[in-house]
Amino acid sequence: MLIRDVRPWGGERSDVELSGARIAAVRPHDPAAHPARGAVEGRGRLLLPSFSDVHVHLDSTRIGLPFRPHTGGPGVWTMMMNDRENWRDAEVPLQERVAGTLERMIARGTTRVRSYAQVDVDCKLEKFEAVVAAKEKFAGQAEVQIMTFPQAGILREEGTADYLEASLKAGADVIGGIDPCTLDKDPKGHLDVVFGLAEKYQVEVDIHLHEPGHLGIFSTDLILERTRALGMQGKVTMSHAYELGSVSESESRRLIDAFAELDVAMATVAPSARGQLSLVDLTEAGVRVGLGQDGQRDYWSPYGNCDMLDRTWQLAFTHNFRRDEHIEMCLAVGTMGGASIMSHDVPRLAGTADRPGLAVGDRADLLLVDGETPTSAVMDRGTDRTVLHDGVVVAEGLELVGR
DSSP states (O other), X not given: OEEEEEEETTOSOEXXXXXXXXXXXXXXXXXXXXXXXTOEEOTTOEEEEOEEXXXXXXGGOOTXXXXXXXXXXXXXXXXXXXXXXXXXXXXXXXXXXXXXXXXXXXXXXXXXXXXXXXXXXXXXXHHHHHHHHHHHHTTTTOEEEEEEEOTTOSXXXXXXXHHHHHHHHTTOSEEEEEOTTTTSSOHHHHHHHHHHHHHHHTOEEEEEEOOOHHHHHHHHHHHHHHHHHTXXXXXEEEEEOTTTTSSOHHHHHHHHHHHHHHTOEEEEOOXXXXXXXXXXXXXXXXXXXXXXXXXXXXXXXXXXXXXXXXXXXXXXXXXXXXXXXXXXXXXXXXXXXXXXXXXXXXXXXXXXXXXXXXXXXXXXXXXXXXXXXXXHHHHHOOSOEEEEETXXXXXXXXXXXXX
């Protein structure tokens, strides 16, 4: 496979040779060379690594359905109950809307996905199984990890832990936790279940943390203690964690250093919240940071459109970034930053200037997109896109190939 006339990370025009699922060579573009049969014509477009969405709730999506007014109230439990009251009444079956959302994500340039799958006494394994079905349907177009997730907490409804374990037996890749203090009001009991099941089934942990200020730091310290004690370095992700940077500069520095030391990753959905840990400081410290879309037009929020290039713009905008180096850093976070969370074979970003993913030997999960520079691509978010997964073209012009 040859990709002709592309500009890797906005650099010089190049021809990129693939061997199977890997990049085999990157050479200066030769305009006089006769195009090889089956070559992908870049037409001078940018070449970027494809996107990695490491925080998406495929199980709650309403993408593609009629727009509905938001009916949720404040707080995690109230929003969760709003979902519980409505998710069965959607216009199309759950499996169809989950698969349709994943298809749109791939078509727009996302080929690595870590999706939550809610498990509780209400939905049991139904949402989990819908995400499994979508993963299997698009196994040739994207890599999907599934996180079994106790959205309603673990301890406040008897039987939830049993469903979590059942989903792990059925093949869940990651176990989630959520707000150990404010939702279950028993951080030790909550984390005992999460880390106990992680150790038993040898899976990674991803903790949803919405808790404010000092309370959020208290929960985080408990998670860091368990990570160290159980030798789970590189196997824990903190998601959201909006306010870990709200207490003091010294506390923020301490947490960033601890995340780097224990290789605890962070997943952000680019919120407008103040008090976040500095994205620049996290990246410079070598913390694995990834990006995700969160819920998409679901019963929690009307936001989300399956386009991680759009969410990269949001990440740059909410951090008030204007310099090209910082906006390109957001692209690196949205592509290879997330990939490094999903796979330990992918190294952490080596600082804010690192532009990885397009060197010889790298996996050929790639995105061709129109744009003068990487920053202009984030600003314009063009639709002239070609998407490759494991060296195979899977989407053109926002449509999957062969479907």
